[in-house]
Amino acid sequence: xxxxxxxxxxxxxxxxxxxxxxxxxxxxxxxxxxxxxxxxxxxxxxxxxxxxxxxxxxxxxxxxxxxxxxxxxxxxxxxxxxxxxxxxxxxxxxxxxxxxxxxxxxxxxxxxxxxxxxxxxxxxxxxxxxxxxxxxxxxxxxxxxxxxxxxxxxxxxxxxxxxxxxxxxxxxxxxxxxxxxxxxxxxxxxxxxxxxxxxxxxxxxxxxxxxxxxxxxxxxxxxxxxxxxxxxxxxxxxxxxxxxxxxxxxxxxxxxxxxxxxxxxxxxxxxxxxxxxxxxxx
Amino acid sequence: xxxxxxxxxxxxxxxxxxxxxxxxxxxxxxxxxxxxxxxxxxxxxxxxxxxxxxxxxxxxxxxxxxxxxxxxxxxxxxxxxxxxxxxxxxxxxxxxxxxxxxxxxxxxxxxxxxxxxxxxxxxxxxxxxxxxxxxxxxxxxxxxxxxxxxxxxxxxxxxxxxxxxxxxxxxxxxxxxxxxxxxxxxxxxxxxxxxxxxxxxxxxxxxxxxxxxxxxxxxxxxxxxxxxxxxxxxxxxxxxxxxxxxxxxxxxxxxxxxxxxxxxxxxxxxxxxxxxxxxxxxxxxxxxxxxxxxxxxxxxxxxxxxxxxxxxxxxxxxxxxxxxxxxxxxxxxxxxxxxxxxxxxxxxxxxxxxxxxxxxxxxxxxxxxxxxxxxxxxxxxxxxxxxxxxxxxxxxxxxxxxxxxxxxxxxxxxxxxxxxxxxxxxxxxxxxxxxxxxxxxxxxxxxxxxxxxxxxxxxxxxxxxxxxxxxxxxxxxxxxxxxxxxxxxxxxxxxxxxxxxxxxxxxxxxxxxxxxxxxxxxxxxxxxxxxxxxxxxxxxxxxxxxxxxxxxxxxxxxxxxxxxxxxxxxxxxxxxxxxxxxxxxxxxxxxxxxxxxxxxxxxxxxx
Numbered sequence: 001x002x003x004x005x006x007x008x009x010x011x012x013x014x015x016x017x018x019x020x021x022x023x024x025x026x027x028x029x030x031x032x033x034x035x036x037x038x039x040x041x042x043x044x045x046x047x048x049x050x051x052x053x054x055x056x057x058x059x060x061x062x063x064x065x066x067x068x069x070x071x072x073x074x075x076x077x078x079x080x081x082x083x084x085x086x087x088x089x090x091x092x093x094x095x096x097x098x099x100x101x102x103x104x105x106x107x108x109x110x111x112x113x114x115x116x117x118x119x120x121x122x123x124x125x126x127x128x129x130x131x132x133x134x135x136x137x138x139x140x141x142x143x144x145x146x147x148x149x150x151x152x153x154x155x156x157x158x159x160x161x162x163x164x165x166x167x168x169x170x171x172x173x174x175x176x177x178x179x180x181x182x183x184x185x186x187x188x189x190x191x192x193x194x195x196x197x198x199x200x201x202x203x204x205x206x207x208x209x210x211x212x213x214x215x216x217x218x219x220x221x222x223x224x225x226x227x228x229x230x231x232x233x234x235x236x237x238x239x240x241x242x243x244x245x246x247x248x249x250x251x252x253x254x255x256x257x258x259x260x261x262x263x264x265x266x267x268x269x270x271x272x273x274x275x276x277x278x279x280x281x282x
Numbered sequence: 283x284x285x286x287x288x289x290x291x292x293x294x295x296x297x298x299x300x301x302x303x304x305x306x307x308x309x310x311x312x313x314x315x316x317x318x319x320x321x322x323x324x325x326x327x328x329x330x331x332x333x334x335x336x337x338x339x340x341x342x343x344x345x346x347x348x349x350x351x352x353x354x355x356x357x358x359x360x361x362x363x364x365x366x367x368x369x370x371x372x373x374x375x376x377x378x379x380x381x382x383x384x385x386x387x388x389x390x391x392x393x394x395x396x397x398x399x400x401x402x403x404x405x406x407x408x409x410x411x412x413x414x415x416x417x418x419x420x421x422x423x424x425x426x427x428x429x430x431x432x433x434x435x436x437x438x439x440x441x442x443x444x445x446x447x448x449x450x451x452x453x454x455x456x457x458x459x460x461x462x463x464x465x466x467x468x469x470x471x472x473x474x475x476x477x478x479x480x481x482x483x484x485x486x487x488x489x490x491x492x493x494x495x496x497x498x499x500x501x502x503x504x505x506x507x508x509x510x511x512x513x514x515x516x517x518x519x520x521x522x523x524x525x526x527x528x529x530x531x532x533x534x535x536x537x538x539x540x541x542x543x544x545x546x547x548x549x550x551x552x553x554x555x556x557x558x559x560x561x562x563x564x565x566x567x568x569x570x571x572x573x574x575x576x577x578x579x580x581x582x583x584x585x586x587x588x589x590x591x592x593x594x595x596x597x598x599x600x601x602x603x604x605x606x607x608x609x610x611x612x613x614x615x616x617x618x619x620x621x622x623x624x625x626x627x628x629x630x631x632x633x634x635x636x637x638x639x640x641x642x643x644x645x646x647x648x649x650x651x652x653x654x655x656x657x658x659x660x661x662x663x664x665x666x667x668x669x670x671x672x673x674x675x676x677x678x679x680x681x682x683x684x685x686x687x688x689x690x691x692x693x694x695x696x697x698x699x700x701x702x703x704x705x706x707x708x709x710x711x712x713x714x715x716x717x718x719x720x721x722x723x724x725x726x727x728x729x730x731x732x733x734x735x736x737x738x739x740x741x742x743x744x745x746x747x748x749x750x751x752x753x754x755x756x757x758x759x760x761x762x763x764x765x766x767x768x769x770x771x772x773x774x775x776x777x778x779x780x781x782x783x784x785x786x787x788x789x790x791x792x793x794x795x796x797x798x799x800x801x802x803x804x805x806x807x808x809x810x811x812x813x814x815x816x817x818x819x820x821x822x823x824x825x826x827x828x829x830x831x832x833x834x835x836x837x838x839x840x841x842x843x844x845x846x847x848x849x850x851x852x853x854x855x856x857x858x859x860x861x862x863x864x865x866x867x868x869x870x871x872x873x874x875x876x877x878x879x880x881x882x883x884x885x886x887x888x889x
Contacts, residue, residue: 055783081785089783095776096584097888098769105766106773110785115766128794131765132758142766169584187784 006069008033008222009054009191014063016049023049025246026063031191036213036223038233038254041243042266047226048090050243051193054224055087056080067191082110084190088180088197090226096169100160103168103179104149107186114141145186152182155212173200181212192216193224198232210235234258242266288418289539290532295423297531298430299492301524302485303508304515305437306478308523311512312454313467313474317695319381320361321482322505323388328354328483329490329500330392333403343406347429347484354483355476357388362475367468368879375641378695379835379878382643382828385501386871393498394864400497403490426488433481434524441520446473454518482508502824503547506706509699510554516564526565529553548710551703558700559688585883590843599753606742613857615741619813621853622748626806627826628833628845629755630799635831636839636888637763638795639775640697644705645803645830646822647685650712652678652804653811653822654719657728660812667732671808678804683796690792693778705827712819724818731812748809752846755802760842762798763889771795772840772889825867832874838884847885 007030016024023046031037039047052058054065056077065073072080086107095103114137115130117123130138153160156178163171168179177197184192197213198206210232217223217236227233233240234254242250242257244266250257257263303321310318331353335346365384369376407425411418441447446469452460453470461467486504490496511530515522530550537549557565606615627649635641656674659665665673685708689700712719719725731738731747738744762768770791773781778788811817833852837844852873856866877884 057779057783077779077782078785078787081783087783089780093777093780095773095780097776098772102769102772105769106781106784106786109766109770112766124790124794125797128762128767128798131767132761134761134765167584167586183784 007031007066008035008068009224010066011050011054012064012066014050014053014065015061016046016053016058017061022246024053024060027243027246027248029241029248031222031224032238033222034217034220035238036217036225036236038225038227038237038240039243040227040230040233040240041249044245045243045266046246047243048195049246051087051195051224051226055085055193081187084187085193086184086187086189086191087193088177088184088195090195090199092173092176092180094168094171094176094179094183097167099167100153100164100171100179100182101146101149104152104182104186105145107183108145108148108188110187111145112141114138149182149186152185155185155215156182157208174202174205177201177209185216189221191222191224193226195226196228197225198227198229206232230258285539287414289535291414291419291423293532293535294528295426295492295531296535297511297528298426299485299489299527300507300511300530301430301527302433302481302488303504304511304523304527305434305520306481307508307512308515308518308520309450309474309478312518312520313450313457313470314366314377315518316366316377316381317509317512317517317699318478319378319505319509320365320385320388321478321508322501322503323385323392324354324357324361324479324482325486325489325504325508326389326392326496326498326501327357328486329403329496330396330486331483332487332490333396333401333496336404336406337401346406347487350483350487351480354486355480357483358475358477358479359472361479362472365875366475367471372878372882374694376878376882378641378698379831380875382831383871383874383878385505386828386867387875389498389501390865390868390871392501394868396498398498400495402494403487403496405491405494407491422488422491426492429484429488433484437477437520440477446470450474506547506702507550510550510703513554513696513699514557514565516566519564519566522564522566529565544710544714547706548714551707551710554703555688555700555707558692558696558703562692562696585838585887587838587841587887587889588885590886595843602749603746606745612741615745617854617857618850619741619745619748621850622745622752623806623810623813624830624833624853625752625846625849626755626802626809627830628837628849629752629759629842630801630803630806631830632834632837632840632842632845633759633762633771633799633802634795635834636841637768637775638771638792640701640792640795641831642686642701643698643824643827643831644701644703644708646824646826647705647708648678648682648800648803649807649810649826650708650817650819650822651681652807653817654712654725654807655804656808657725657811657817658718660729661725661727666735667729667812668734671805671812674808674811675801675804678807679797679800682800682804683793686796687789687793690789702824702827705824709819709823719819722818724816724821725811726816728811728815728817730815731809744813751805751809755805756842756846759798759802763840763842767791767794775840828874829870832870832877835874835877835882835884838886838888840889841884841886842889844884844886851885 009031011027011029014024014027027050041047053060056075059074064071067083095106116127119126153164159175159178168176171179181197198209201209206229213236237254239252240254240257241248242263249262249266250260303325307318307321310316328350332346332350335341335349341349361384365380366377369380405422407421411420441451449465449470450473452465453467457467511527512523514529515526530553533549533553534546538546627645631642631645652674655677656670659670659673660667685704686701689697692700713721731744738747770786773786774788774791782788807822833848834845836851837848856869861869
């Protein structure tokens with residue numbers, strides 16, 4: 001392996017058990033800055049649990065997570081967000097009653113400075129006061145973020161901009177996924193975790209999403225991707241990791257992994273959750 | 283030494299009674315993931331049906347028990363069929379609110395039928411005591427123990443060896459899977475409610491006989507005790523509920539032995555808060571169990587709020603502002619002053635329950651803290667009333683937030699239980715901390731409202747004062763909602779997991795919401811204290827908390843204008859229709875039920 005640069009994210013022996021089930025079993029993973037690694041595997045392989053461990057929503061029973069050279073194992077999701085880790089959720093967790101604009105502004109929460117002075121103890125009270133008084137600096141910050149949100153939404157063409165003031169619950173499934181990605185981008189992430197960004201999308205919407213992810217990668221963003229659509233995985237990934245029953249069963253460049261008999265068995269042996277895509281990709 | 287045995291026996295007997303309530307709650311929670319706040323009302327119905335049987339029909343004891351169980355079961359079936367089944371596919375907050383509404387309706391019906399005065403419920407057993415070791419035990423104790431143990435055995439046999447019992451267990455483990463396997467979930471729900479109600483009713487009868495007295499205040503106490511026992515044992519865990527009940531009985535009994543009777547409930551609620559904070563899944567759950575509430579889905583109904591144009595609001599404020607100059611009666615002003623005070627409480631609750639999604643059932647405690655602070659400051663330290671009221675608001679903000687903070691890690695229904703318990707704790711501390719609060723005597727002679735040295739005596743001046751304070755609080759809250767805080771609060775309400783993943787700390791923002799909301803409620807309580815000139819530990823009770831919640835739901839959760847419209851409607855409409863005071867709570871209960879069923883987003887919509 002080329003160890004020229006230290007990886008941005010590095011997992012060692014990461015393990016999570018639920019009762020008798022080992023959902024994530026001794027996983028090692030390295031992700032270089034600017035790289036894109038995909039995690040594939042049948043449903044229930046432990047991919048989303050792995051994401052939860054990296055983003056602090058769940059704590060590992062064993063193993064470590066390193067980010068930018070520091071041990072971040074077991075840190076809270078809030079602190080990890082502040083360090084620049086953003087994620088989207090498999091089931092699409094937008095804030096239903098918030099407008100598209102507000103949903104994406106939440107993504108920029110960790111970047112608020114003027115209204116959230118870093119003062120110990122009385123910081124929260126200052127925040128309350130500043131939110132009510134709204135001095136010019138706070139107004140300017142809010143204005144700047146709103147402009148930024150519009151720029152992010154513009155990346156999705158005419159999908160979201162016309163709906164900017166609509167509540168998220170009224171959006172189509174595909175548009176909710178887009179809002180989630182926009183929200184993640186508003187955090188200005190150093191690491192982006194995408195959990196099945198194209199789930200429930202038709203082929204043209206999938207192609208659009210694939211182009212967007214390619215663009216993000218080209219812009220230097222480091223991405224960890226869970227995806228069932230193999231064609232997209234093959235096109236975008238520097239490396240592919242295959243999980244089954246919590247374990248890493250294969251790792252390498254896409255083409256290599258694809259021909260691995262263990263991988264084929266994992267998919268065939270599990271009633272083909274990704275089989276349809278495999279054929280369409282062929 | 284002997285008395286300790288007596289306290290132990292007493293604790294176990296009372297624990298047995300709690301177990302009958304708690305087992306029902308646990309069964310219902312297991313199947314429906316619902317904490318049935320109407321359980322205490324069924325217990326109340328059981329006690330009064332028992333009174334009818336014993337005193338008027340002169341039934342023998344076995345028949346009394348069967349009669350009470352049958353009537354209570356019927357009430358349970360009716361609640362399930364007409365109160366809860368229609369809400370199966372609505373938002374998760376709906377069934378919780380419905381059981382609160384049902385409980386108000388049932389309690390009031392009992393009160394209207396039998397009058398609120400206590401009645402004697404004679405025990406139908408001979409009054410003899412047997413010496414056991416160093417203590418004594420009577421036939422009624424043995425009966426209670428017998429009913430408790432035999433119900434537990436019957437329930438065990440039913441759940442383990444009958445087909446319907448299997449269906450109940452299957453549905454409580456995985457409702458969807460059970461449905462797919464052909465389990466009729468409606469029938470399971472009916473069964474569970476029937477059993478729970480029968481147990482609850484019999485429990486009410488036995489308690490009535492035990493204390494020789496029944497009254498309508500039993501209902502809320504029973505619900506609270508049952509919920510405490512159930513949560514201590516682990517929500518939905520039937521054997522856990524039995525152990526939790528016995529533990530609660532013992533803790534209370536020993537607490538009474540050491541500190542006196544007025545501390546009984548304090549121990550119950552402290553036990554609850556400690557368990558909720560340290561082991562929210564109950565004493566017997568493994569430490570790292572999955573959270574009890576599902577992780578996805580919103581707690582609150584999606585809706586599009588009704589937007590009222592600014593000029594419309596300005597006109598409304600101007601009209602209400604000049605009202606005292608018009609030829610209106612003192613009575614109208616008095617009614618509206620009450621509406622403005624309730625409006626301030628509703629503003630506070632709509633922020634906490636609506637905007638950030640923490641459905642508080644103990645909000646009246648914030649009124650009490652504000653009222654006592656303001657009254658005591660102005661009385662004992664001669665602080666000017668205006669400043670004292672502001673101090674009351676600040677104290678409510680600080681103390682209220684501090685008290686509630688252990689429950690910030692809880693979600694959904696657990697928040698409601700914790701706030702209910704904290705509200706009761708505040709009221710009990712006021713009752714028992716005599717050196718400061720003057721205990722049950724209350725505080726009298728509180729100076730009237732005054733501003734810059736001028737007493738506000740005339741109704742018009744009081745009206746203007748209350749109205750102006752409310753409008754200022756409403757404007758501040760509207761400004762808050764328009765800031766990044768409003769956005770962050772609502773994000774926490776809609777999906778707290780996603781909010782955390784984007785850096786929003788739940789502790790920090792829930793604290794800020796309670797600080798802001800606590801201030802408004804404390805100011806309302808402070809004004810009320812100077813207006814009433816007398817307050818005691820019962821001035822601000824759970825009924826007010828529930829009334830405020832009804833106002834908030836009527837107006838639309840999180841909706842500032844809605845909270846005020848709701849307050850005016852709920853205070854004003856009964857006056858307009860000249861509804862007698864004893865029917866009002868009944869009306870509020872029915873309004874709450876109808877809203878939950880037909881317009882969960884309220885009049886003006888959730889924001």
